[in-house]
Amino acid sequence: MTNLTRRQTLSAMAGLSAAAMFGLPARAQEKTLVVPTLGGAWEQFWRSTLAPAFTAKSGAAVTLDAGNGRVWSANLRAAGVDKPPYSFLMTNEAFANSLRKEGFFEKLDLTKLPNYADLYPLAKKTDDWGAVAMVSPIGLAYRTDLVSTPPKGWKDLWENPEFKGRIGLYNFANTAGKMELMLFSKIFGKDQYDVDAGFKALENLGPVIQADFNLSTGIAAGEFVVAPFDFGEVARLRKQGLPIDIVVPEEGMLMFDQTLNILVNAPEKELAYEYANFMLSPEAQTLLMKEFFVSPTNAKVVVPDDLKADVPISGAQMDNILTWDWEFMNSKQAEFAETWAKTVK
Known part of the structure; x- marks a missing residue:
């Protein structure tokens, strides 16, 4: 200090x-x-x-x-x-x-x-x-004035055509970015350790807008219409008058x-x-x-x-909040950061 x-x-x-x-x-x-x-x-x-x-x-x-x-x-x-x-x-x-x-x-x-x-x-x-x-539980937030079909789960990022090219994500430098990788590995692969499946899913997602810390500015400006957000931040944005809502994804929440x-x-x-x-x-x-x-x-x-x-x-x-193997993630962090930079556009 x-x-x-x-x-x-x-x-x-x-x-x-x-x-x-x-x-x-x-x-x-x-x-x-x-x-x-x-x-x-x-x-x-x-x-x-x-x-x-x-x-x-x-x-x-x-x-x-x-x-x-x-x-x-x-x-x-x-x-x-x-x-x-x-x-x-x-x-x-x-x-x-x-x-x-x-x-x-x-x-x-x-x-x-x-x-x-x-x-x-x-x-x-x-x-x-x-x-x-x-x-601070993390669900899927979306702009209620810009989305006609609200998401129900994380898979909707891939399946809802309204979201294509209009998705926000935390980048890998943020702990939430690392959780996103483990989550997508779990959803599209065998488990959280199946990162090949996770990176493939991220590649298939197409262009996204990434942030290291603050996604609020981007969703407020309409740069993207859906993104992972913690419930407390959505409450603050809603009180500021932003038309935004958040769901508990079917596959579970981050935190x-x-x-x-x-x-x-x-x-x-x-x-x-x-x-x-x-x-x-x-x-x-x-x-x-x-x-x-x-x-x-x-x-x-x-x-x-x-x-x-x-x-x-x-x-x-x-009980719907997912937890992760941080020892695994930390041991592979440098390798995964390099792959993320090459994969996520």
Whole structure:
């Protein structure tokens, strides 16, 4: 981590102010937890709401380190396994899987995570090495004013003539692009490992518009009329007045996930577990759901009626979210990226 002195100072001051506000004793304010978080609206929400809420519970100050999985992974590798700059990391499972193999994380001590027991099965897919704290399910979104026959499944990208040349996809640099490849391999081949079938399907799809991060601009401009989108983003676009809708594909949904992991040599391990348990709690899960329209991974959280249109995926529908072998994908990433660049036009 570099160039964070001013940010860290402001974050620590915010944490101390919150502690004072809740009447915590001075000795409880001595420890500081470095919290890696996404930037933009995510960082703002952590600073205004989640960090003070955690400080109120733990008495610890919070220092935010805004970034993303690529940045945090680079920071960890630069520091080494023995002296990590973080005590925990919450990031996409695609990044967490690689760091786990490199020895950065420990198997979770579930006695310190009572809320883990209440998670949906998809949030516990790492054999207790991590816990998924945030899920943004991904379905198929389409422009209701530009499409006469809405899609029912992923296969409609190939079968609906309205979509030809008007399809948006995440590129391979995005974790969603890698999921697209495994999904199409599963649909058109034997399973997610049958990437020859997946690439053949992508070739047959014809020209598509690709984006590394933001598909919203393209669909808003009508550059394409159908694309994979997370449900929360569609809710935001709909509130902005865009004629857009989204379906749960017959073959299953993808997801953007954020997996919590504890560093084996965490400088503040007990605080890290306390924070992880807080993030998995109904309280924090409800705050995240209301702010970002993510689907809660704690099964005790009930989506209120006034949020069901924006957070439609919960309960039994969580079983329709597909999970993937990231160890396989990460081991072949360079090879697949080259093939993708040659195949997808």
